[in-house]
Amino acid sequence: MLYSHLYTKISKTHRDDFSINAQLLGQAGFIDQVMAGAYTFLPLGLRVLNKIESIIRDKINSIGAEVLMPAVVPIELWERTGRLETVDVLGQVTPANAATKLKNDSRYVISPTHEEVVTPLAQKFINSYKDLPCAYYQIQTKFRNEPRAKSGLLRCREFRMKDLYSFHVSEEDLKAYYETTKDVYWSIYEALGIKEDTCIVKASGGDFTKDYSHEFQIRVETGEDTVYRNITTGECYNKEVMPSDSGENNDYETFKACEIGNIFPLNTKFSQAFGLTYKDVNGEDKPVYMGCYGIGSSRIMGAMVEKYHDKYGIIWPESVAPYKINLVGLDLKDEVVKTQAYAVYELLLKRYPNEVLFDDRIEARAGEKFADADLIGCPIRVVVSKRTGEKVEVKNRNAKDTTLLTIEEFLNR
Amino acid sequence: MLYSHLYTKISKTHRDDFSINAQLLGQAGFIDQVMAGAYTFLPLGLRVLNKIESIIRDKINSIGAEVLMPAVVPIELWERTGRLETVDVLGQVTPANAATKLKNDSRYVISPTHEEVVTPLAQKFINSYKDLPCAYYQIQTKFRNEPRAKSGLLRCREFRMKDLYSFHVSEEDLKAYYETTKDVYWSIYEALGIKEDTCIVKASGGDFTKDYSHEFQIRVETGEDTVYRNITTGECYNKEVMPSDSGENNDYETFKACEIGNIFPLNTKFSQAFGLTYKDVNGEDKPVYMGCYGIGSSRIMGAMVEKYHDKYGIIWPESVAPYKINLVGLDLKDEVVKTQAYAVYELLLKRYPNEVLFDDRIEARAGEKFADADLIGCPIRVVVSKRTGEKVEVKNRNAKDTTLLTIEEFLNR
Numbered sequence: 001m002l003y004s005h006l007y008t009k010i011s012k013t014h015r016d017d018f019s020i021n022a023q024l025l026g027q028a029g030f031i032d033q034v035m036a037g038a039y040t041f042l043p044l045g046l047r048v049l050n051k052i053e054s055i056i057r058d059k060i061n062s063i064g065a066e067v068l069m070p071a072v073v074p075i076e077l078w079e080r081t082g083r084l085e086t087v088d089v090l091g092q093v094t095p096a097n098a099a100t101k102l103k104n105d106s107r108y109v110i111s112p113t114h115e116e117v118v119t120p121l122a123q124k125f126i127n128s129y130k131d132l133p134c135a136y137y138q139i140q141t142k143f144r145n146e147p148r149a150k151s152g153l154l155r156c157r158e159f160r161m162k163d164l165y166s167f168h169v170s171e172e173d174l175k176a177y178y179e180t181t182k183d184v185y186w187s188i189y190e191a192l193g194i195k196e197d198t199c200i201v202k203a204s205g206g207d208f209t210k211d212y213s214h215e216f217q218i219r220v221e222t223g224e225d226t227v228y229r230n231i232t233t234g235e236c237y238n239k240e241v242m243p244s245d246s247g248e249n250n251d252y253e254t255f256k257a258c259e260i261g262n263i264f265p266l267n268t269k270f271s272q273a274f275g276l277t278y279k280d281v282n283g284e285d286k287p288v289y290m291g292c293y294g295i296g297s298s299r300i301m302g303a304m305v306e307k308y309h310d311k312y313g314i315i316w317p318e319s320v321a322p323y324k325i326n327l328v329g330l331d332l333k334d335e336v337v338k339t340q341a342y343a344v345y346e347l348l349l350k351r352y353p354n355e356v357l358f359d360d361r362i363e364a365r366a367g368e369k370f371a372d373a374d375l376i377g378c379p380i381r382v383v384v385s386k387r388t389g390e391k392v393e394v395k396n397r398n399a400k401d402t403t404l405l406t407i408e409e410f411l412n413r
Numbered sequence: 414m415l416y417s418h419l420y421t422k423i424s425k426t427h428r429d430d431f432s433i434n435a436q437l438l439g440q441a442g443f444i445d446q447v448m449a450g451a452y453t454f455l456p457l458g459l460r461v462l463n464k465i466e467s468i469i470r471d472k473i474n475s476i477g478a479e480v481l482m483p484a485v486v487p488i489e490l491w492e493r494t495g496r497l498e499t500v501d502v503l504g505q506v507t508p509a510n511a512a513t514k515l516k517n518d519s520r521y522v523i524s525p526t527h528e529e530v531v532t533p534l535a536q537k538f539i540n541s542y543k544d545l546p547c548a549y550y551q552i553q554t555k556f557r558n559e560p561r562a563k564s565g566l567l568r569c570r571e572f573r574m575k576d577l578y579s580f581h582v583s584e585e586d587l588k589a590y591y592e593t594t595k596d597v598y599w600s601i602y603e604a605l606g607i608k609e610d611t612c613i614v615k616a617s618g619g620d621f622t623k624d625y626s627h628e629f630q631i632r633v634e635t636g637e638d639t640v641y642r643n644i645t646t647g648e649c650y651n652k653e654v655m656p657s658d659s660g661e662n663n664d665y666e667t668f669k670a671c672e673i674g675n676i677f678p679l680n681t682k683f684s685q686a687f688g689l690t691y692k693d694v695n696g697e698d699k700p701v702y703m704g705c706y707g708i709g710s711s712r713i714m715g716a717m718v719e720k721y722h723d724k725y726g727i728i729w730p731e732s733v734a735p736y737k738i739n740l741v742g743l744d745l746k747d748e749v750v751k752t753q754a755y756a757v758y759e760l761l762l763k764r765y766p767n768e769v770l771f772d773d774r775i776e777a778r779a780g781e782k783f784a785d786a787d788l789i790g791c792p793i794r795v796v797v798s799k800r801t802g803e804k805v806e807v808k809n810r811n812a813k814d815t816t817l818l819t820i821e822e823f824l825n826r
Binding site: 005006007008009011032034035038039040041042043046049065066067068069070071072073074075078084085086087088089090091092093094095096097098099100103104106108109110117121122124125134135136140141143145147157158 | 418419420421422424445447448451452453454455456459462478479480481482483484485486487488491497498499500501502503504505506507508509510511512513516517519521522523530534535537538547548549553554556558560570571
C-alpha cells in the first residue's frame with residue numbers, strides 16, 4: 001500500500017488527554033473520533049481490527065457456526081425477557097423526523113447483546129437431544145448508550161465484538177463446553193500475542209447461576225478494573241467476588257487491568273423466557289442450558305496500544321500490525337533513488353504480499369518520515385535513500401540498531 | 414464443512430408468499446427472518462454475503478481506501494445538512510428505558526447513508542489541491558426505517574451496503590472519476606457473474622445536479638423497478654427521466670428490474686454544508702466536488718436468487734456459491750461407505766480448501782438429501798454411496814446427467 005493512497009495524515013496536533021490509545025491511534029491516523037465513544041476506523045485501524053477479528057474467527061470456528069444477526073430488533077423480544085427496563089445502556093430506535101413519527105410509531109431496540117435474538121433462532125433448529133449441543137457466534141458492531149464513554153477504544157458507545165452463544169442438554173454439558181471455551185480463548189490470546197499478559201478472573205454469575213462467570217483481563221496500568229490475585233493459589237478475583245474471610249490463604253496483590261473477554265453460564269434464564277426446550281431420549285420436554293461468551297475486538301486494539309507503546313509511538317504485536325513492513329523512501333525527488341525504492345517495494349511485496357506500507361511521500365523530510373514510522377509502529381522499518389544506495393537499511397521497531405543489507409540478504413533473513 | 418456443524422435445518426414448511434428469494438433462502442437455511450425487513454444471515458447465507466462483499470472490496474480497493482464509520486452518529490450532523498426532516502426513513506436512537514431517559518435525553522441518528530460523516534472526515538485530511546482527488550469507502554450494515562419492507566432481501570430495514578465517497582478539485586475531475594467508477598462497477602458485476610443481465614440506467618440527479626445520476630439494474634421479472642430502453646439507441650432510463658417528446662427515436666421497450674447499484678454526482682451540496690474547501694495553486698479557497706457510489710451487497714444476494722433458480726431450488730453463480738461442492742454421503746450407517754465418504758471429503762478439501770459442504774446426516778434418506786442439495790444450489794454435487802463404491806457420482810446443479818468417475822478423474826477434470 002502506498003502511504004499516499006491511505007488518504008489520511010499523521011496529526012502532530014491531535015490531543016486526547018484522557019487516554020494513551022486515543023492519543024496515539026488518533027495521532028497516527030488509525031481512528032477518527034465522530035463523537036465521545038464513536039470512532040471511524042481509518043485504513044490503518046481497519047487493517048488492525050480485521051486482523052484481530054480474523055484470528056478470533058479462525059479459532060471460534062472450531063466450536064461454533066458463524067452467523068450475522070440484525071442489530072436493530074423488535075422491542076417485544078426485550079419485553080419478553082424483562083431486560084427492557086433493567087439494561088440501562090439499551091438504545092431504542094424510532095423515526096427521526098416529526099412527519100414520519102406521526103404515521104409510524106414503531107419502536108425497535110439496537111442490540112448491545114443478542115440473547116434475545118439467538119434464543120428464538122436456536123428454537124427453530126432445536127427439537128430433540130440429537131440437535132444438541134450447538135453454538136452460534138457473530139462478529140458485529142454493537143451499540144451501548146454508554147454514560148461514561150471514555151478512554152478511546154476501551155469504553156465506546158459503538159464497538160466491535162465477537163459474541164458466541166451455546167446450547168446444551170444439561171448443566172454438565174454446558175460446563176464441559178464452558179471449559180473448552182476457556183482453552184479456545186487462551187489460544188486466541190496466544191495468537192494475538194497477549195497471552196502472557198492476560199489472566200482469567202472469577203466474577204459474579206449474576207442472577208443466572210451460583211457459579212462464577214469469568215473475565216479475561218489484560219494487565220494494563222491504565223485499565224479501569226482492579227484484579228485481586230491470591231498470592232498463594234494464584235487465583236484471580238474481581239472486587240465483587242473477592243473472598244473476604246480472614247483465613248490463612250488471604251493474602252492478595254492487586255493490579256489494574258482491562259477486560260478483553262468474558263464467559264458466562266446463562267443456564268436456563270433465556271430458554272425459560274422463550275420456552276426453548278428439547279425432547280430427551282424419553283420424548284420428554286426439558287429446558288435447554290445456555291452459555292454466552294464475548295470478546296471485544298475493538299477494545300483489544302485499544303488495550304494493545306495502552307500496553308505496547310513507547311514515547312515515540314505504538315509497538316504492534318506482529319500478529320496484528322497494520323503492515324509487517326514500513327518501507328520508507330527518502331530522497332524520492334532523485335530519479336535513481338525513486339526507481340530503486342519502487343523496485344524494492346515490488347520485491348518486498350512478492351515476499352510479503354499485501355504486508356508492505358510504502359511511505360512514498362515526496363515532500364516530507366527524513367526526520368518526519370522516521371518519526372511517523374515509529375508512531376505507526378509496524379514491526380520492521382526498511383529505508384531506501386541516496387545514502388543506502390543499492391542496499392536497504394533495516395530496523396526493528398523495538399530495536400535501536402540499524403543494519404545495512406542487500407535486498408536479497410534481507411529477504412533471506 | 415460438515416452439514417451437521419451448520420446448526421441449521423432445511424425447512425420444508427417454510428412459507429413466504431411475498432417473494433421467491435425469501436422463500437428459497439428461508440427454506441434452504443440461508444437466512445432467518447427476525448422481523449419484516451430484518452434477517453439473520455445463517456452460516457450458508459453469510460458465506461454467500463461474504464463472497465459478494467469480497468469481490469466488491471477487491472475491485473473498489475483500486476479506486477478508494479477502506480474505512481469503517483460508526484452507524485450511530487450525532488443528530489447535529491444531520492441538522493447541518495437539513496436532511497433530518499427530509500429523509501423519511503431516518504431512525505433516531507434514544508435511551509430505551511424510562512429511568513435512563515430521565516437522566517439522559519441525548520439523540521443520535523442511525524445512518525442510512527454516510528455523507529454527513531464522511532464529509533467532516535475528509536475535511537480533516539484535505540487542505541490543498543495536492544490532497545485531491547481522494548476517496549473513502551466502507552462495507553457496512555445500514556438501517557432504513559423502511560415503511561414497505563418486503564420482498565426478502567430486496568427491500569430491507571437492515572441491509573448490507575458498500576458506500577464509496579469521492580472528493581475532487583473540479584466538476585471535470587469528478588466526472589472523470591465517475592466514469593472510472595462505471596468501469597469498476599462493470600468489473601464487479603462481471604466477477605459476480607451477473608454482468609450480462611445488468612444494465613446502466615439514467616436517473617434523476619435530484620437537487621444536486623442537472624446531470625443524470627445512474628442506476629445499475631439487473632433484469633428480474635419480479636423486480637419492483639421498470640426500465641425504459643430506447644430500442645434505437647439502446648439507452649435505458651427510469652420512469653422519472655424518460656424523454657416524453659414524440660420525436661423519431663421515441664420507441665421504447667420496458668422491462669422489470671432490481672436496482673443493485675447507483676452512482677451519484679453530489680457536486681458541492683455537502684461540501685458547502687460543512688464548509689469543505691481546498692486551497693488551489695494560487696492559495697485561494699475553492700469548494701470540493703463530491704460523488705457517492707453505492708452497491709447493495711445483501712440485495713444482490715436476493716436478486717441473484719430471484720433470477721437464478723428453478724423449481725427445485727437456487728442455482729448459485731459459481732463466484733458466490735456458499736460452497737463449490739456439495740458432497741452427499743448416502744448409506745453412512747455402512748462403515749465401509751462411511752470411511753470412503755470421509756476419505757473423499759478429505760481429498761476434495763485438499764483440492765478445494767474450505768469449499769466443500771459434506772452432507773454427513775445419517776438419518777436423512779437419499780431422496781431428501783438430493784432434494785436438499787438442489788435447494789441449496791451449490792454448482793457441483795458429488796455423491797458417495799454403497800452403489801458408487803470406490804467411485805463418485807458427479808452432477809452439475811444446472812445439468813440433468815450424472816457421471817460416475819474415480820475421485821482422481823474428478824479432481825483432474
